Amino acid sequence: MKMRFLAVCTALAAATALTGCGQSADQAAGRQKVTLWLMKGSASEDFIDRFTAAFEQEHPALDLDVRIQEWTGIGDKVNAVLDGTSKEPADVIEVGNTQVAQYIETGGLSELTLEGLREWGSKDWLKGLAEPGSINGAQYGIPWYAANRVVVYNKDLFANAGIKTPPKNRQEWIQATQKLDKGDQQGIYLAGQNWYVLAGFIWDEGGELAVETGGKWVGTLDDDKALAGMEFYKQLQALGDGPKAADEETPPQSEVFARGQVAQIIATPGQAAEIEAANPVLKGKLGFFPIPGKTSEKAGSVFTGGSDLIIPERTGHRKGAVDVVTALVSEKWQTELARTMSYVPNKTTLAHVVEGNEGAANMAPGAAQGRATPTSARWAEVEAKNPIKPFMTAVLTGQDPKQAARTASAEIGRVLSSDR
Known part of the structure; x- marks a missing residue:
């Protein structure tokens, strides 16, 4: 590559009477x-x-x-x-x-x-x-x-519920979260439109957000495997009071957790510092565990x-x-x-x-x-419109999952496969 660069430089010098091709004194000195x-x-x-x-x-x-x-x-x-x-x-x-x-x-x-x-x-x-x-x-x-995201949890609330070790699989996770969800205390705060978390559950089921076939992208949220991931999301989300029509930043979930009555959130570990800054009483009381998978043998998939x-x-x-x-x-x-x-x-x-x-x-x-998200140069356009979010809200509010998924999948496919 260096020889090619020098050859181009020489050609330019001959054609335009320029010298050095932008070389600095240090470069000339080696x-x-x-x-x-x-x-x-x-x-x-x-x-x-x-x-x-x-x-x-x-x-x-x-x-x-x-x-x-x-x-x-x-x-x-x-x-x-x-x-x-x-x-x-x-x-x-x-x-x-x-x-x-x-x-x-x-x-x-x-x-x-x-x-x-x-x-x-x-x-x-x-x-x-x-x-x-x-x-x-x-x-x-x-x-x-x-x-990537992990589960950030309140050690005191886990201890008070008699949970001595973090759950290793989905079944244990649901059982633990049910114990933690009582009175004014939320077992987990999971906003209804946290689609990054949903993506992991879909991948665990063997589903995809979209696939490319025959040179054309197709949204696949209406696939049975993807719908199974959404069903688990719905089951988990119900064990807290997260809003069904907003994402994790509306309001910021770290602020909600910092109030001390939320047992778990799904977040990057860096949010622990935000929580402790908002409520210093929680300093040293936060723990972490990988998002549980379907079995104990391996952790859940994550974005x-x-x-x-x-x-x-x-x-x-x-x-x-x-x-x-x-x-x-x-x-x-x-x-x-x-x-x-x-x-x-x-x-x-x-x-x-x-x-x-x-x-x-x-x-x-x-x-x-x-x-990671589908390897399409247009995935950023999908995120800008984000039909996944209203799909999630529709399911969480009792609408037909299959129909909502078809609508979202069609929009994903349209954006990914349309001409610019």
Whole structure:
């Protein structure tokens, strides 16, 4: 790739009488600057400083320039890099795992399949990070870190109900939650439109949100397996007073939990800090357990949030960019990131590195069963309209599940398969 870049530079110089092709003095002296875009909040300043220093020490010919980006408007900025119109350079970019599909469709990403197989241990990657970054067997997004939902619970309320150990399967979970749901106390606070949680229950049943068949996407909420997932959601949701026509942010579920009369919520472990800030009395009284699966042998499926790393095809420093990714996904820096930020590492084989962090350790079993949304570049449009939410409310308020699911499935298929 470097030879190709130099050849292009020479051709441009001959044709336009330009010199250097944008090379800096450091590059002319044999040093190259590799630019890494990270999203705000993904890594601490201390982590970035330590990583940069170690990387430059191990790669004397490279200078690493880390630039922090805001999530708002990032799509347009990344697309500008990919189509060559950006005024800001980027050789490696952190992107949300569910965003990769839209960038693949846009074009301009380097394929990294071989590097994944040879250097980065792709066989052990978390599926919820790896699958959204792949299309037709070619890998473009490289898993970096994951975060997923667990059950956050009030230890005192569990003890008062005589529940000594967290439930391991759905049956135990329902039985425990029934014990906890009494008087003014809610067994669980589960908003009626928390579709991320529903997705996990659907996946546990073997269902899907949508599938691609014959080049066309079809919504599948009306499949019997998906409906079984919704039925379990309804059963669990009834063991509390969560609103049937709102999501987990209306009102914020952490605020409801902080009042002290809710035994459980389903959330990322990071919400524990919000709960304790709202009600310091609960400090030290919060526990975590993986969302239970249908059997005790494995945790329930969860929606995997997190980030992938991409390399623009137009980078002039592909080897340096690959070196940056190699370092970021190495066991050393995966361990550092996971322990610093309470994330789940990008591989199932690294789950042990967060054993001392209760929140992250309880995310890891779910992450091994993690999934992502359908790998369509238009899934973001589905989420914007989100026909899943009214489907959930319809079922929870007594409407016919099959009919409500057909309506939602038809809208999902229409959005995913329509021409832009």
